[in-house]
Amino acid sequence: MAVKRRYESSYRQEQARRTRRAILDAAAVLFVTPGYAATPLTAVAASAGVAIQTVYKTFGTKQALLSALVDVTVAGDDEPVALAGRQFVADIRALPDARSKLARYARHLAETHARLAQMMLALATAATADPDAAAIWQKNADERRAGMTMFAADLAATGELRPDRTRDAVVDVLWLAMDVRNYDWLVRQRGWPVERFEQWYVDTVAAAVLTPR
Structure with missing residues (x-):
């Protein structure tokens, strides 16, 4: 029984x-x-x-x-499984330098955006008029910023961040660069290969927050 x-x-x-x-x-x-x-x-x-x-x-x-x-x-x-327990986070933390970490995150970002871009863009549109959708959009934005705060700390541990960039400024750059609308415009509308988008992400963030090579 x-x-x-x-x-x-x-x-x-x-x-x-x-x-x-x-x-x-x-x-x-x-x-x-x-x-x-x-x-x-x-x-x-x-x-x-x-x-x-x-x-x-x-x-x-x-x-x-x-x-x-x-x-x-x-x-x-x-x-x-919480964000901190996801495999891509462990992969990023195990890498020794900032550009390698950015490249690994760029791959994760492209994979994620390919899956969610259409829905998140629809949510962004709905959020302009519907309070429920606006609340979910804000919740997601807060979670994204929390994730980028964690990522900024990991990048800072490499000692490669520009000394004239505050931690908040680094988080701002990471938060902006990960926005799904970048992927939508460059990949879905302009037809960029995913590899080019990933390289754009790495080059853009590195130029903004890392010390020059």
């Missing part, structure tokens, strides 16, 4: 994960077109093939669904 209960529990958990994923996938499409404000949760439920009550049970509110969607899209998965 114990084995059967474990099997049933495992099956229910897997079924819940699949349901959650289906709802997130549906929201990822509909929150871009026709857009967050124009998409009722009933439309998300219909697209995901679940009852509206299931959407409410899983996420509670439309804003919570949007927040979860942003978090999962940024992370690339729904594993409960």
Whole structure:
């Protein structure tokens, strides 16, 4: 009986994960077109093939669904692993010099933007008129700045930052350079190869915050 209960529990958990994923996938499409404000949760439920009550049970509110969607899209998965525990952060910290760290982050940034650019641009548009979307956009902006504050500290530990740049100034540059709108303009609209975008990121940030070679 114990084995059967474990099997049933495992099956229910897997079924819940699949349901959650289906709802997130549906929201990822509909929150871009026709857009967050124009998409009722009933439309998300219909697209995901679940009852509206299931959407409410899983996420509670439309804003919570949007927040979860942003978090999962940024992370690339729904594993409960904090930013500091992600592999790319460990990779960056293990590198010996600032330009190598910037190059590793540029690769992570390009991979992330390829996954989330369309949704984040739609969120930015929605945030101009919808308070829920504006709150999620601000939350993401705060998290990005916190991440860049951590990155700035790692770069500072190399001893390669320009002495005339304050820590806040370095964070500002990193925060600006990582903005998804840079990727959208250069890669998605201007057609830059991803490798050229990554090199642009490294060269731009290095010129602004690192001591000259």
